[in-house]
Amino acid sequence: MTNYKSQSKINALIKKKSKCVIIPHKNPDGDALGSSLALNFFLKKSGIDSVIISPNDFPDFLKWMPGAEDIINYQMSESKAKKYLEESDLIFVIDFNDPKRSGEMSDFINNSYDKIVMIDHHENPKDFCSVKFSQPKYSSTSEMVYDLIQFIDLSLMDKKISTCLYTGIMTDTGSFKFSSTTSKTHYTIGKLIESGANNSLIHQNIYDTFSINRVKLLGIALNNISKLDFGPYIIITLSKNELQECSYKKGDTEGFVNYGLAIDGIELSIILIDNIDEGNIKISFRSKSYFPVNLFAEKYFNGGGHHNAAGGICYDKLNKTKDKLIVSLKSFIYE
Known part of the structure; x- marks a missing residue:
């Protein structure tokens, strides 16, 4: 219409x-x-x-x-x-x-x-x-x-x-x-x-109203960054314990996933967050030009969104979700 x-x-x-x-x-x-x-x-x-x-x-x-x-x-x-x-x-x-x-x-x-x-x-x-x-x-x-x-x-x-x-x-x-x-x-x-x-x-x-705890949580997230060896991909993780240590409040992790794309040569950044409130793993995807994160999220993680920004969820534990993510990235085919 x-x-x-x-x-x-x-x-x-x-x-x-x-x-x-x-x-x-x-x-x-x-x-x-x-x-x-x-x-x-x-x-x-x-x-x-x-x-x-x-x-x-x-x-x-x-x-x-x-x-x-x-x-x-x-x-x-x-x-x-x-x-x-x-x-x-x-x-x-x-x-x-x-x-x-x-x-x-x-x-x-x-x-x-x-x-x-x-x-x-x-x-x-x-x-x-x-x-x-x-x-x-x-x-x-x-x-x-x-x-x-x-x-x-x-x-x-x-x-x-x-x-x-x-x-x-x-x-x-x-x-x-x-x-x-x-x-x-x-x-x-x-x-x-x-x-x-x-x-x-x-x-x-x-953007300029971060609490001290939110800045500390960002520091932990950045420390947890890992680059995959088979592509220009970054994964960031935050566990339930890490969130609790920083007195996590709704919205504290907003924008964290974008930091991965600030790294030279990286085309895809993903953050996995152990969702305290809902008992699942919240996943956010951000990409540069070519990687269709909406299709990836929809296919593997019950999600969707836009070509360069999407979200999904997984009901496994954090480590299993990360393993599933890596396997999915290796098998994902797109045009």
């Missing part, structure tokens, strides 16, 4: 509905939260009763964002969240294209096809919603939300919306260095700054 058709359908729906719920993916990142918060502000300014329900909590370094204090945590306030969901007549799912990315909320989403609208920039969307605004070529879902607002009523753009969208685009493009960043992305960023986004302050809030 073209942007025009998708945006027209969403615009028509908004004009008819009065109670909206916005759902980002589980473990929401800067783009999921930025696009959700911006859309929430826009809907409210359009006269619509709107609320954000996150499947679970999100990192402290994102809690400064405008409107973040009003987000309902499904895990912490399930009965309250369910009441909003049941009373809603329109539900936006933001920055994910598969119900399983919503954790405990997936059953409700799967049973609400007629009132679900998806806005997302990942590949291979599932068929679980009545309207899809799906464009993998966009840098971020936040850039898509900007285009949607521009299509419907750009006069409603303000500092809060611009701040949220700038944060989402900045974090999902690696501060505009990933290949998904286009001239159009930079144009959008310019417009957001014109609308009040303070780019220097946003960058400071995201």
Whole structure:
């Protein structure tokens, strides 16, 4: 579906509905939260009763964002969240294209096809919603939300919306260095700054607020880097004990995987994190030009994402997961 058709359908729906719920993916990142918060502000300014329900909590370094204090945590306030969901007549799912990315909320989403609208920039969307605004070529879902607002009523753009969208685009493009960043992305960023986004302050809030424990954890991760002998690949590991020693909090490992790509000649960086909260191994993949980490993650580790940035999970122990990863890398064939 073209942007025009998708945006027209969403615009028509908004004009008819009065109670909206916005759902980002589980473990929401800067783009999921930025696009959700911006859309929430826009809907409210359009006269619509709107609320954000996150499947679970999100990192402290994102809690400064405008409107973040009003987000309902499904895990912490399930009965309250369910009441909003049941009373809603329109539900936006933001920055994910598969119900399983919503954790405990997936059953409700799967049973609400007629009132679900998806806005997302990942590949291979599932068929679980009545309207899809799906464009993998966009840098971020936040850039898509900007285009949607521009299509419907750009006069409603303000500092809060611009701040949220700038944060989402900045974090999902690696501060505009990933290949998904286009001239159009930079144009959008310019417009957001014109609308009040303070780019220097946003960058400071995201990247310059590490705790001492988070810096120590980064040191451990860097010390655990190993280069594989059969390719330009880096693996980083963090065990449960190492996380606990640094009083790990959600979001503390955000961005650690990117350090592997800073090494000269490395094309693929992978981090394996012993997930304290969920009893599995969380895997993040980042690559340079040629390695399709989304296909690799989908084939071997129950995951997916983008060509150069993806995630996955494994339910083995950390060492077994690393062994499986090495075997999978040796056997993976791609064009």
